[in-house]
Amino acid sequence: MTQGRKVRKTHGMVTARDVASEAGVSLTTVSRCFGGGDLVTKKTRERVLLVADRLGYSPNIAGRVLASRRSRLIGLMVDDFNDPENLDLFRFVSAEAQKRNFHAILLNTYRERAEVGSDSIEAALLQQVDGLLVTASHLSQEMIARCAAQDKRVVIVGRKSGHPDFSSVYCDNEDGAAQVADYLFAQGVQRPAFVGANPEATVTLERRSGFVQRIEQLYGMQPIVREAGINDYSKGYAIGQEMLTLPRPPDGYFCATDLLGIGLLDAMQTESGANVDKPPCVVGFGYSMLSRLTRYKLASVALPMEDMVRTATSHLIDTLGDAMTGPERIVFPCELTIPAEDTTPVSVSRP
Amino acid sequence: MTQGRKVRKTHGMVTARDVASEAGVSLTTVSRCFGGGDLVTKKTRERVLLVADRLGYSPNIAGRVLASRRSRLIGLMVDDFNDPENLDLFRFVSAEAQKRNFHAILLNTYRERAEVGSDSIEAALLQQVDGLLVTASHLSQEMIARCAAQDKRVVIVGRKSGHPDFSSVYCDNEDGAAQVADYLFAQGVQRPAFVGANPEATVTLERRSGFVQRIEQLYGMQPIVREAGINDYSKGYAIGQEMLTLPRPPDGYFCATDLLGIGLLDAMQTESGANVDKPPCVVGFGYSMLSRLTRYKLASVALPMEDMVRTATSHLIDTLGDAMTGPERIVFPCELTIPAEDTTPVSVSRP
């Protein structure tokens, strides 16, 4: 039924060949009109594009990829689907990519269980993208090896690169953490504490060390340190509870994420015991929408998420071409943000 | 004549041809070993796979796509990057897709401004996916036409399909809303109100009509209705403020989303005026992590997000093959969830 004539336009798709013959040029020229360069006269290009538009043509990606070995796809590796922050990540990566005529594809590196064949899936996907943006806390050695083998360019976003070949774009976690220490000190906090998320994640490490060091300088002592293990509200809550059982609970906390921070705050509010006179001073990290809820008004270290992510994305795209670009580190500042006293809510959306 | 010893391994990639000659079979056979069917002897397949593995071969997607016209990619169209709910969406879609040997690619349909060429980008992407999962509140006519033209199968997730050709998988918003009305009534609420998000979005419409109808049945009157326009915390807050200026503010609210709900709650708490004696009864929708924060304990209609999303994904994948499957509607129940009195925090993460 699908036959018709021997013409093989079985699937409505209009191809570059159609455009070529319609516009009276060669296939090559059509191809060049869609590729970036200036290998073609302005006049010709205009004419071809016009015809293409009229015919409703758009280049077939697969063909292009196959021939050029470039897909204009960048992979975004994510393994944490709890952190609302990642929404912004997706958003800005895909926005920036689209602006550059690229597209982002989401690689969920979180494994529900050791699924059969998940390896090969990854391998298959990997060769499909031109480059990789990694935010996953943990990048397996195996994955790294595979990237190297296929020489994929990788950019780590949000934390320092632990790998000599990969660029990274991140914010100065240590400095942000030090700011928090200063703030707590200025607020007259006597017994500072640190609450981390995943102790293996670089971000936690950086935030902890920045904080601990400055605390030592200021107080001449070490803060109490707790690690939640994962970034979860109830973990923050649990740590809060635990703290309240101490004979003299800390009166100032630096939580490595806002989510932990509000968990802790809620524990403090709900269960405050006899051993605590005034509400403790709590600071989070990320300046996420959570910290901006008027009910919490959590002080938080703001990091230029959009800027950082967009920069990482374009850095990746920019360096895709050149074979030999040394890895770079691009650092953004972060800044402790204290909620204003008035009650006007901040819009948590960006229109 | 280009054959001979003209070694063309310019880029390390091992191809199906390599595997073929190494295993002493034809290219065709190798291809068949990787395709699903049983066109090949068990023995042969094993041998080939072994060789492939040894050589580190994995099939090139672009080649496969080009030849087979199938990409094993499904597109996920999203335009709201404010709703944390969407994180779960991403997560489960990509998990389910990966389980089926497919992959999800994120199509950001949100346009920062009328960007040049954004159209063609979409067109290009569209032809790259086998099918489309749509959650975007608004699916433009143009997009619909384009999908039809390329006969892409589309599944709408989270709301009723407005299109005769598209299946949809969603939860029974109307029923959930009616449950809320019942609850408010049972709580002795006198003056119920509805707060919607985007009045053009189907979900808002459904939640509103379900609520309004039942309220009419129960109270013999219409609830107050306000539309925030967008799903935003500060909008919820603003509406809360506005309500408090009324001579007799509502004493029970149904907010179409949790985000609006907590915004409203915060306004109520912070600015409660003289014209209100006891805190109003507020219910949200989604049972998101926000509603589960102990500080809010927002009653909320829970919907089986994971189930719904996974079902939508596999429904899409299942029906990709058959040309003629009528559109289906798969409805999930939702259930009003009242927070427990105790203060134990619920884990908001799923490990």
Added chain:
DNA sequence: GTTCAAAATGCAAGCGGTTGCAAAAAATTT
């Protein structure tokens, strides 16, 4: 041992582009 259907394999023609190289056209110089 034949005969014939069924199963397994291979051949070759694409899929829709890109790109090195060479020919043609336009611009520049002599």
Added chain:
DNA sequence: AAATTTTTTGCAACCGCTTGCATTTTGAAC
């Protein structure tokens, strides 16, 4: 105006895989 350079354009050979059809093997039936 001829010669030379530079720019545009086209030719044709792939890119790596799938698939219809032909061919060979295998297995069952006679």
